[in-house]
Amino acid sequence: MNELQLAPSQGFMTPSNLQEAMQLAEILASSDIVPKDYQRKAGNILVAMQWGAEIGLKPLQAMQNIAVINGRPSIWGDAMLALVRGSGLLEYINETLSDDGKTATCTVKRKGEDEVTSTFSMDDAKQANLLGKQGPWINYPKRMLKLRARGYALRDVFPDVIKGMGYAEEEQDRPAEPKDVTPPTTKNTGTKSIKDRIKAKNQKTETVQATETVQADDCYDIQPVLDEIARITTLEQVNGVGLQIKELIDNPNITICGDDTNRLRNALTDKRGEVIFNDCMASIRNATLDDADDFRQNLYDIRDRLGEERFDIVMNALDEHLNELVGA
Structure with a gap:
């Protein structure tokens, strides 16, 4: 990764007080180009900016290099090395x-x-x-x-430079805190396609409404949808399932309970990053020294969709491939 700029700056994106920091956090939280852990989460952004200030990162650098894993802020390995190099120690x-x-x-x-x-x-x-x-x-x-x-x-x-920050690659390997995984009571455990299940649900609802009120606890079972996402291998499939999920969420006759909406969206977002990552790794084999700069710029353009860990892996794979071409 590029060397981080650690020196203090008075740029327009660098807040000088708490009020400015809160305003900046709100603006960034409403953006779709910040990492998904920070989208619509101004509080997380504010904490990340404070952590960044502690270790010498500007706000945007902090969001790119500080990850929230199991509820804890951690720093990516290449960023940690950049901080140490920048310390002069x-x-x-x-x-x-x-x-x-x-x-x-x-x-x-x-x-x-x-x-x-x-x-x-x-x-x-x-x-x-x-x-x-x-x-x-x-x-x-x-x-x-x-x-x-x-x-x-x-x-x-260098504990004084890192300030006790967790190491993101290591934190990712720690098991998450145990959660209640007892499946909710559901009434739609079929394995049909999403659209077929929505249609069946609508028909059932119309019948029930003729005699009684739909029960509030009739939660939609999202597991078959998650299974369908897991089988995705192309971006075309990602987009297709994304449209079906939107139809599912927008349907007033469907009850999606708890955090299931976020689970569907996060699963699809992660699968999109995985598909893009696989496509990038396959494309690296065809990269030449002449188009290396364009290839690298394309990677930076899709960095947020790849995620920091996948981005670092692809960049290192590209560097290794180019080194092989130079030595050939």
């Missing part, structure tokens, strides 16, 4: 991977102190139940080993 950092690709080592030297070395191996990942974890631990385990070793080393040597 780092003498050097060396990151290596063993020949068999099973152990990552990070050696950090702070000015005026002895160097510190941290390692993280496949055995460590196995002990932490990470190797079978869906996502980058399956697709890019070497990258994850490197980030974990780096995170340990930087936190050990």
Whole structure:
């Protein structure tokens, strides 16, 4: 990632008091280009801006590099390294991977102190139940080993720079706090398509309304919809299911209970990021040195839809591919 600008700034997006910060948070929360964890959440943005001020990030940098994971603010690994580099306290950092690709080592030297070395191996990942974890631990385990070793080393040597912030890649691997997963009582557990189920629901409602009031606890079962989202492989399918979900949500005869609306939207948003990520990784193989700059700019344009972790993985994969082309 690009080096973060850590010096104080008086730009028009840098608030100078609490009132300005609250106004800026409201404006950013209404935008669709901020990360999804901050959309319509001015309070989260305000907290992120304060954390950013503590560690030297401007408001927009804070939202791009501070993630809310399990309710806790954490910082992405590349941003953590950028903060340390920008502090002026780092003498050097060396990151290596063993020949068999099973152990990552990070050696950090702070000015005026002895160097510190941290390692993280496949055995460590196995002990932490990470190797079978869906996502980058399956697709890019070497990258994850490197980030974990780096995170340990930087936190050990530069706690004053990081200010106790969590390490986002590590926080993502922590199990979420247990929730009540008892399924709600439902009356529509069929496996038909969304539109067919809506039609059936409408017919049922019309019949019931002729004799009695629809029961308020007749919650729509969204699990088949979530299963349909999980099977998506193309953006065309994403858009199609998105329209069906909108029809479902807008239908006055459908009762969606609790947080199920957000669950549907978040699941589809995450699936969109996954599909875009897979398309990007497939396209990298066709990238050339001549179109590398255009390819990189396209990645920055879709950074928010990819998400920070996927964005970093794609950027590193592109760099590795271009290095191979240079050496060929």
